Amino acid sequence: MSGPIVVGVDGSPSAMAAVDAAARAALLRGAELHVVHAFLWPALHVPPDTSPLGPPAGGVRELVEQLLHEAVARARSAAPGVRATSAVIPGEAVAALEAESRTAQLVVVGHRGSGGISGLLLGSTAVHLAAHGHCPVMVVRGRSEPEGPVLVAVDGSPQGRGAIAFAFAEASLRGSELVALHVWSTWSDHGESGPGHPVELADLIADVDQLQAARERLLAQTLSEHRQRYPEVTVRPRVLRGGVRPTLIEASDGAQLIVVGARGRGGFAGLLLGSVSQAVLHHANCPVSVVRSGL
Template identity: 40%
Template sequence: MIIVGVDGSVTARAAVEWAANDAFRMRVPLRIVHAVDRTPYQVGRYPNPSLPDVLLREGRRILREAEALVHERQPTVEVTTQEVEGAPATVLREQAKDATEIVVGSRGLGGFAGALLGSVSTHVAGHARCPVVVVRPEHRPVHGEVVVGVDDSPECEPALAYAFEQAKLRGATLRAVHAWQLPVHAFAPEATYDMDEVRTAQHQVVRDRLNAAREEYPQVTVVEDVHAAHPVDALVEASGQADLLVVGSHGRGAMGSMVLGSVSRGVLHHARCPVAVVRS
């Protein structure tokens, strides 16, 4: 099941459209979730007793409009709606237990004007244990390409599997981007490198990661794209001609809690297409 969070914003509408199309491709049901957060309205000496009812009515209106949008875009997708009381980030994180994928807009109605990424999308992408797709509101042409970040870490493997599956479902080319930088040795600034040897080793990293997946997805055309650059820069550049950018998350927070790694965080803030963050 795909779950999409809505709050009536333009980015939420874009998320619903994206989720409806992905549910159609995957042939799975879609659940539209709206979180009713009363907390900001329960502060003060004279709370408004009718406000909770207003919030619930508004939530039902938002859900009806989102459901109608799904029926308009993908009439054959099975869709349900759910209104849940609680903070949006917490509600969506809890929903991840039932989800194949969670889809959210890049920023909702509560975000700061001009912010590229809202607190809810940041939190969900950093904590949910299923793939999280963050969608921007801009309508873009279809490019027929899925981009995935590849490195030599174990966290790369689930992201690769998700990216190959998305490319197969879309009939798209998969661009595997591996970006590398020369290490900086603080105590040996005079160190020199054989650039051809380094470049060959980096190409091998990409091939080793891709070979197993290529056997499982022979129908997917793969383009290997290796850059001597910062990973965020290389992935953001590739996102300009992509329908989806997929990254694994290397983040680990205090006490082992999940948070976004620096690359996935940077990509979420700057990518020009929807971004999927995939955990191991």
């Protein structure tokens, strides 16, 4: 995939951590890093240049340019040799970064911004980009050190193939192990059950071993094509029974990155933004990459 790595900055510590991660991602891919700051100048009714009532070098434009200068310097320190550019984009952060995602190969944001109109807040910018971006989105949170395996959540749906492909490529670039995690429950495998459709406990117990074996086969089949394409990647398949959200969040504790799809099968086993994916975005212990279906 061509295009730059785009990172949104607002001066917050979270955004600066995103700059570090974005710079490393750009260097690994041999791509340009594009640092952007979106700002609603007219809506704030703030003159862009120095105010006659303020300090001689205190204009908003100078402050923003200084912010971008510091972000680019930080990027070059985090990933020496990275090619970095910067720009101020007039407009609201969500719209600006979504537009940037049309030509980017990856957009990176922090999990929490500085607040206000231009802040990169998880409840707005990060979630919106994860759901509507035109390229994969990385939300930097938790441990930012690139240590441990890449973790990918596999639900077996066609819509999740993009996340698996991204995770294999990322593990290859990083030279890391890939943990492919599939989580299931007896409830999710008895879709007709529920209120008005009781399931006999004896039937569930008898089915557990068969269901576990079936899930292991599903995971192996889902990974086979990508394993052939990336023979250098060491893959560790894991099939666990339990709740999808808590299991993924717990597994993220030892990972350097967790990759999820934005839309899956639905229900308890699906990776739907707003349920599983959003829970991971809010609570994972490492950066999160969200790959929408079709990317």
